[in-house]
Amino acid sequence: MGVEIVVNDLSKSFGKQLIWGDVSLTIPAGEICVMLGPSGTGKSVFLKTLIGLLKPDKGSILIEGTDIASCSERDLYEIRKLFGVLFQDGAMFGSMNLYDNVAFPLREHTKKSESEVRAIVMEKMDLVGLLGAEDKLPGEISGGMRKRAGLARALVLDPEIVLFDEPDSGLDPVRTAFLNQLIIDLNAQIDATFLIVTHDVNTARTVPDNIGLLYHRHLAMFGPREQLLSSEEPVVRQFLNAQRVGPIGMSEEKDADELASEEGQELPPLPPIPLQQEPSNGIPRRSQRPPGEWCKEHGITPPPGSFETSNAGLAPGA
Incomplete structure (x- = not known):
């Protein structure tokens, strides 16, 4: 089962440039989380900070009682074994070749025999x-196959936390759909904590x-999927529904004149909330909640047409 990640008041700068500040959130054990944001907002920096490749300026990241923002290199090395x-x-x-790429973490971090390594590698492949x-080399296969090979390598040490840095980058919509289904099926099978950085x-x-x-x-904002998909918060609404009207512009933030020109414009209605993707075998994941449960618990009326089978997987406005 996955482990919880608790982030408190995390800030990171490069020189005088603040990347993000005072970030606090809890990534629940065994659940799938997505981190979105316009280009240049530090999503990949956030992943690198979570795994200890970058040190934050302040704040804490608690994983199984260890603050990886301030722990020793020895403790950090041990905590990193939880990650893929x-x-x-x-x-x-x-x-x-792909076999040796996937086998590399096992040969580097364990004392398993080659027969044990082969059994694990073939299982993950x-x-x-x-x-x-x-037996193929990375240069001989497609981008989608390289992504899947990278995922196999991320899984060989049976991690309790798996980080995905823009897994859909460079993939066409069909391959992205297959990869998304694979992510859902893997979470159902291994019950690890997943964090996905994406623009999709x-x-x-x-x-x-x-x-x-x-x-x-x-x-x-950070919270349950239904909370953000029904949110009227301008930046959340604009980004998650791919709308032009809102505070985000071509250079991240619109200037005062651009925002003033939008005053009085009627926002398009929120699109229906689609059904959450399910595992291929049709058995709900442990962390999967019934459709509409969060909205019902919080007295939120979802957009018309939400949670209907015909809307599942449709892009906003489709």
């Missing part, structure tokens, strides 16, 4: 649909249990 990471481009070693491709609004609307939005150097 899928990097944007797969981060494969170009001179190694099968899990991501790459059996039969283990359709992924955010259909895959996660929780959504976060980084904007203008702070965390605009």
